[in-house]
Amino acid sequence: MTSARTSALATLRGCIERIETHGGVHALQRTMLGHAEVDAVLQGGLVKGAMHEVFCEGGRQSAAATGFVAGLAARVAPRRPLVWVRQDFSERETGALSMSGLAELGLDPRRLVTVRAPDVENALRTAADALACDAVGAVVLEVWGETRQLDLVASRKLTLAAQGAGVTGLLLRMAAAPIPSTAETRWIVRASRSPPASPWQGWGAPLFDVELVRNRHGPLGRWIMEWKCDECLFSEPSADTQPVAAAPAHRPHQTRARVQGALKRRSG
Numbered sequence: 001m002t003s004a005r006t007s008a009l010a011t012l013r014g015c016i017e018r019i020e021t022h023g024g025v026h027a028l029q030r031t032m033l034g035h036a037e038v039d040a041v042l043q044g045g046l047v048k049g050a051m052h053e054v055f056c057e058g059g060r061q062s063a064a065a066t067g068f069v070a071g072l073a074a075r076v077a078p079r080r081p082l083v084w085v086r087q088d089f090s091e092r093e094t095g096a097l098s099m100s101g102l103a104e105l106g107l108d109p110r111r112l113v114t115v116r117a118p119d120v121e122n123a124l125r126t127a128a129d130a131l132a133c134d135a136v137g138a139v140v141l142e143v144w145g146e147t148r149q150l151d152l153v154a155s156r157k158l159t160l161a162a163q164g165a166g167v168t169g170l171l172l173r174m175a176a177a178p179i180p181s182t183a184e185t186r187w188i189v190r191a192s193r194s195p196p197a198s199p200w201q202g203w204g205a206p207l208f209d210v211e212l213v214r215n216r217h218g219p220l221g222r223w224i225m226e227w228k229c230d231e232c233l234f235s236e237p238s239a240d241t242q243p244v245a246a247a248p249a250h251r252p253h254q255t256r257a258r259v260q261g262a263l264k265r266r267s268g
Contacts, residue, residue: 029166031076034233035225038210041218042185048076049166050184051159053214057190058175062094064191067105067227068208069140069172074107074232076168077137082107083130085115087123090144090174105206106232120149124158131161131169142172155181178213186214192224205229207237 030045039045046052052072056065073082084097099109115130117123120143127141141158143150150173159182162169171183178186192207206229211222226237 032233033072033075033225034228034231034235035223036236037221038212038223038225038234041212041215041221043217046072046076046168047184047217048168049163051155051162051169051171051182053171053173053178053181053183053186055173055176055178055186055188059093061190062174064208065172065174065189066094066097067206068187068189068210068225069170070102070105070107071227071232071234072170073138073140073168074105075234078232079111080137081111081113081135082138082140083113083115083127083136084140084142085117085123085127085130086142087120087144088116088118090142091116093144094174104229105227106229120147124149124154127169128157128161131158131167132165134165134167136165136167138168138170140170140172142174143176145175146177150179152180152182155183159183183214184216185212187212205238 029048030042031048032039032045033042054065054069054072056062086097097114099112102109102112115126117126123141123143127139130136130139139162150171158169158171161167188211190209190211192209194204194207206227208225208227209222210225212220214220224237225234227233228235
């Protein structure tokens with residue numbers, strides 16, 4: 001083994017060690033998601049300049065996972081460009097990204113750059129190049145199904161690129177099982193029932209059933225997270241989605257009884 005190769009290997013081992021011990025300059029930069037319990041588990045929010053993985057159960061939960069990743073990207077890079085790299089097969093399975101849908105979630109489509117890659121190798125290469133550009137706020141890498149190319153070595157390369165430039169990477173895996181990686185966090189996302197906010201609305205705020213199954217700096221957990229499109233942050237779901245008029249001050253007891261009776265008749 002030549003001295004140059006030995007030196008290169010030593011440098012690579014040192015970088016990996018710094019990643020795993022979080023001694024890098026970007027490791028302590030965090031973004032609060034808005035959900036109090038989740039932010040507490042994450043010790044202040046999602047770590048920036050690192051890789052985070054989001055898994056879902058195939059096409060059935062792909063929309064929920066896509067919305068959750070869009071929310072994370074909006075939180076970590078609210079005013080910077082977002083690069084979304086998609087494998088061609090993923091687009092054939094789930095359809096193209098809806099710019100109007102992203103806008104309704106609060107993500108500005110004008111700062112979104114989408115890249116379609118013919119295969120996993122090109123997707124990985126494109127994502128690594130984007131992560132190495134410090135002008136980018138976040139990079140989403142979307143890959144469908146099981147693939148041998150996304151192994152521990154590929155994960156380390158993505159993490160090195162993210163940490164080197166301080167760009168947050170979001171790896172969206174659909175129809176795939178988690179494998180060992182250097183990711184900071186790993187989430188499994190499912191859709192949660194979103195009741196209408198009022199009787200005249202067909203749907204309410206987006207709700208996600210989110211399970212944190214990997215956390216390098218704290219415990220794990222599972223929560224229902226509501227995405228507030230106007231404020232662009234997550235929160236605890238509202239306790240009562242149906243508005244109820246306040247009781248007049250001069251006859252509060254009679255009004256409260258009538259409201260309770262009306263609710264019982266409605267539920268019956």
